[in-house]
Each structure stands twice: as structure tokens, then as C-alpha cells.
Amino acid sequence: MNVDKNTENSWASPDREAGAGRILVVVSVQPEKEAVLRGLGGDSRFDVLVGGVGSVAAAARTARRLATAESGYSLVICAGIAGGFVGQAEVGSLVVAAEIIAADLGAETPDGFCSVDELGFGSARVQVEDKLASRLTEALRAAGLPVCHGPILTLSTVTGTAATASELKARVPEAAAEAMEGYGVAIAAKDSGLPVLEIRSISNAVGPRNKAAWRMKEAFEALEAACKVIREVL
């Protein structure tokens, strides 16, 4: 059993098969929920929760749902649109998280950014359900969808400059995408002893702000297509 050294919470349950029971999908906004529901096609094993924008809202609403749900969940999935790091995840493609990282959780120092891990206050990294993430990535690929398996960063502020994009890449060189909720959803799930996944469709490139270039329609379509596969795989 994995035991988190900082909180003494059980963060994984070996006797509960991930995805074998009810699955909670947490999105941030209503259009994401609609895309997910279209993809899931009325499959009653899934509940889709709009958790709001940002890690705090997402964590609070996920935790409340997990604490009050009448039937227990076996897996939590954070899903939605995201920014893709150039060269890793292009607009319209999908990213399945290999790890969920709160990339701005820490302290600024004269020598640069210091993560909470380095500060000794827990971890900014949450491990996903590895085998399931790999299986899902393979299934998406087999379905002909462009997909990348890499870390997804959680940030409070959407990146809007090339300088910030470079800084994040220096911090987490293998980063594939950034969004705003994954870490909050993941902490709520792990705190309830549940495994977590994050899947994102890419609406825009991480870099200089250009909202006009965000391809929401393509991203929602990709999210819908991914959820069709999720339904078959889980």
C-alpha cells in the first residue's frame, strides 16, 4: 500500500480495481461537460461533474462529491481542454497524463523557482493510475486519434508569454500540456483513496496569448472522440 509520508493518508487501494465501479469525470466548464456526455453516450457508469475553473474550486467540488456520493467511485478522471506545449501536443490532439504536476506551487527565490517538494512541504506531483493511463493511450492511438502520454501541468494562470512557456519547459522538460484543475482533482481523489487520470484535448498552444487562435470546436470534438474510447476501455 502506498502511504503518503506527509499526510499519512492511504493513496492507493490494492484491493479496488481502478475503473471497475462508478467513475467520476470532473470538467471545469459546461461545454466540456457536454462534449464528455456526447462521447460517453449515456453510459450510466459515469457521472460528470462541473468543478469550476482552477484547482481550488475543482478540489473542493470533487471532494464534496466523493464524500457525499451514495454509491462509491472506483476512479476519478479530470478531463477538459488544455494548452499544448509546442513540439509535444498540437492543437486538436489529446494528452493522457503520465503525471499531474502543480508547476507553480512553491516559492520564488533569487536562484529561481523552488517547488514544494524542494521546500519540504509535500509534493507538487501526483502519480496517475499508470497501467490504466498506458492502456487508454494505446486505445486512443489504436482508434486513430493523435495522442501523447506525458506530464500535464496545473497552473493558476494561463501562460501568455514565450518567456513563461520557456520557464515551464525548463522546470518540467517533458511537459506535454498545461491546464488549471488537474492537481486539485487529483489531491481530492487521492485523499479519498481513489486512483486518478487526467485527459486533455488541446485547444491552443502554450505561449504568447492569442485567444483568437484557440480552437475550441476542434478541442471539444477531440474530447468527445476520446470519451467514446474511454467508455470502451474502462
Ligand SMILES: O=C(O)c1cccc(C(=O)CC[C@H]2O[C@@H](n3cnc4c(=O)[nH]cnc43)[C@H](O)[C@@H]2O)c1
Ligand atoms: O481566456 C482565458 O485566458 C481563459 C482563462 C481561464 C479559463 C479559460 C477557459 O477557457 C476555461 C476552460 C479551461 O481550459 C483549460 N485551458 C485551456 N487552455 C489552457 C491553457 O493554455 N493554459 C491553462 N489552461 C487552459 C483550463 O483548464 C480551463 O479551466 C480561458
